[in-house]
Amino acid sequence: MHLTEEQLNEYLDEATTERAQIEAHLSSCEECAARLSTLQNVFAELDSLPELELTKSLAAPFTLHPSLPAQLPKFLTLTAFLQAAVALVALIVAVPFASALLPQIELPSFTKLFFQIQTQWTVWLDQLSTFNLPTFQPINLPTLEMSSLLFTLAGVSVLWILGNGLLLRNQMK
Numbered sequence: 001m002h003l004t005e006e007q008l009n010e011y012l013d014e015a016t017t018e019r020a021q022i023e024a025h026l027s028s029c030e031e032c033a034a035r036l037s038t039l040q041n042v043f044a045e046l047d048s049l050p051e052l053e054l055t056k057s058l059a060a061p062f063t064l065h066p067s068l069p070a071q072l073p074k075f076l077t078l079t080a081f082l083q084a085a086v087a088l089v090a091l092i093v094a095v096p097f098a099s100a101l102l103p104q105i106e107l108p109s110f111t112k113l114f115f116q117i118q119t120q121w122t123v124w125l126d127q128l129s130t131f132n133l134p135t136f137q138p139i140n141l142p143t144l145e146m147s148s149l150l151f152t153l154a155g156v157s158v159l160w161i162l163g164n165g166l167l168l169r170n171q172m173k
């Protein structure tokens with residue numbers, strides 16, 4: 001059995017409990033002696049490398065600026081509150097606006113949608129219980145109504161982000 005890399009490393013680090021055994025093996029095994037001297041050369045070379053100073057501290061961007069308070073500044077809380085208020089107003093404003101822009105589209109009736117899904121579910125359950133292969137009956141999803149809802153949500157999101165930027169910019173000054 002030759003010496004393992006771990007044994008050789010521990011021997012070099014003088015952190016081994018089997019020093020005598022290792023030395024006995026090294027004196028009788030050229031291969032392991034050669035491996036040991038290779039390792040020694042590598043470590044010697046590493047030690048001889050100059051310690052290079054980093055031109056820029058990598059830790060600095062991650063270190064909290066000491067002047068920053070530990071708690072969230074008050075204006076951030078205020079900003080979040082104002083955001084919520086603005087978003088609520090925007091939502092209320094945007095809903096009739098969206099339906100006025102698309103007058104032929106009614107806002108989705110969730111009750112209607114719910115009953116459609118429930119009905120479809122019942123049909124599927126019936127088909128499963130009678131062991132028939134379910135025939136695909138597409139739910140008449142109100143896709144146009146859904147797109148109207150998405151349109152409204154997208155508008156609110158944009159307003160939210162814009163409001164966020166404006167509020168932060170003003171309060172940072």
Ligand SMILES: [Zn+2]
Pocket residue numbers: 001002003025029030031032033
């Ligand atoms: Zn050996």
